[in-house]
Amino acid sequence: MKNSRRHSNFFIARPLFYLALSFLVIGGIPGRALDPSQKLARVKDIATIEGIRDNQLVGYGIVVGLQGTGDSQQTTFPIQTLASTLLRMGVSVPARSIRVQNLAAVFVSATLPPFSRSGTKLDITVSSAGDARSLEGGLLLMTPLYGADGNIYAQAQGPLVVGGYAISVNGNVKQMNHPNTARVPYGAIVERPVPLDIDHRNQFSLLLNDADFRSAEAVANSINEKLGRAVAHPLDSRRVTLNVSPGEEVPAFLADVESVEVPIYPRAKVIVNERTGTVVIGGRVVLQPVSILHGGLAVNVVSEFQVSQPGPFSDGSTKVVQQTNVDAIDKPVNRIDLKQGATVDDLVRSLQAIGASARDVISILQAMKSAGALEAEIEVQ
Incomplete structure (x- = not known):
């Protein structure tokens, strides 16, 4: 009997416990409740x-060990870089006498994170600066990496990791991804830290x-x-x-x-990419009642060339005559009605139902914004 009373008292007190817990969650502010949909x-x-921020580093160097896929002789600065590198090592060779295709001039970029100390290793990205076909199998020679103030903050060196390839045989080219860009994991070592106390x-x-x-x-x-x-x-x-x-x-x-x-209270925003036809509509975009009429006129101009032959035993000559036909097709107007309380999903479904393309959607969204039916910021990229 004692156990049953304890259980009954617990179930009776549990609503009061939840009520007190709700006041703790809202910070003890009377009259306010948390919105369960609030993110x-x-x-x-x-x-x-x-x-406390990152710092960008960049440097210029050369990649050696390529299998004939390096810069051509028309790109002169890699040869000059190689001649300068050899001169620092005690080998004097005129730049005009060097004929190699196993090296490529590259730019090296890296990000120096905050609180980096001397000896910290960084990932680097290597990109071709000339007309090299591929950096596969190359080795980046020691390259100083400079900051915005012109000081050297890291040194980069190491074998490249290329995420693609390019093969050329008898004029046929097979390429995957971008073989002119590569990465070197932990390929740079910090030499000078950025002071931050x-x-x-x-x-x-x-x-x-x-x-x-x-x-x-x-x-x-x-x-x-x-x-x-x-x-x-x-x-x-x-x-x-x-x-x-x-x-x-x-x-x-x-x-x-x-x-x-x-x-968080994100802004209602519509992202439009004119180049790729991509449209991204945020979930907080509010639509007002509006009627949309969408149609188009298609004009096709077709030119055909016909050969006109002269009659037998005549003095005429063969002529090529151009025949031009113009066809105009007026597409029927499609109508969309968005009533009060319509959502972005309703708009997308309606546009898909009428067969609107990405370009049409961009034009419709801009027209809705001008008409005051789209309460959002349109960002064109």
Whole structure:
């Protein structure tokens, strides 16, 4: 009997427990409830810390060991680079006397992550700068990598890993992917670190990837609620300041801040790529009631050449006569009605039903935006 009472009391108290838990989740704010459809994202996924950033590196070098797929003699700078390299090694050879096709001039790029120290290894990307057909089987010689300030921050060297091939036999070419670009995993070693000291700083700034006042306020409120004190303050639509308490460990503080989950409020946006005909419509795009009439006029001009032969035993000559036929086809007008509460899925299904192409969809979306029926930002790439 005692056990049955305990179970009954537990089931009676469970709704009260869930009610108290709901108040804890919403932060004890009366009259507000969490939206179950609201999406959450970590701070580290939607913002970066100002000053803690990557740095781009680039260098110029040569790749040797190619099987006759290197730069041709019309590309002069690889030969000059080889002559200069040989001269530094004590071999003096005039550049005009060098006739090789087993080397290629390349540009080397890498990304130097923050807090990199001397000896840190980096992945590098190697791309042909001349008319080499393929970099397969090549070896990159030691290449210095420069930063934006002109200083050398890393040295690159190593065998190339090419994700494609190109074969040419008797004028027939078979190619897969891009054999003129290759990678060297851990092919660069950092020689000079970028100085970055965060131990003695008492203030940082979060930079949102997308500028939005509501998102900046939500980030600051979520950080303050998670840490239990007012450490974050929004300055504008992109920047949120963070104040470090005296004696607090900075890495642990930043780790706690980056792990905070905050609600996101993405902009309603439609991405249009005119070159490829790609259209991406966000789920938050709002459509207003609208009627769309879509049709087209197709005009075909066909030219045929006919040979006119003269009669027998006549003085005429053979003539080629051009016959031109013009056909005009007026396609029927297709109609789409979007009522109140229509979604993006309704619009896409309606456009597919009338057989609209990607180019037609782009024109229709731009016309809907001009008519005020599409509440979204159209970004043309």
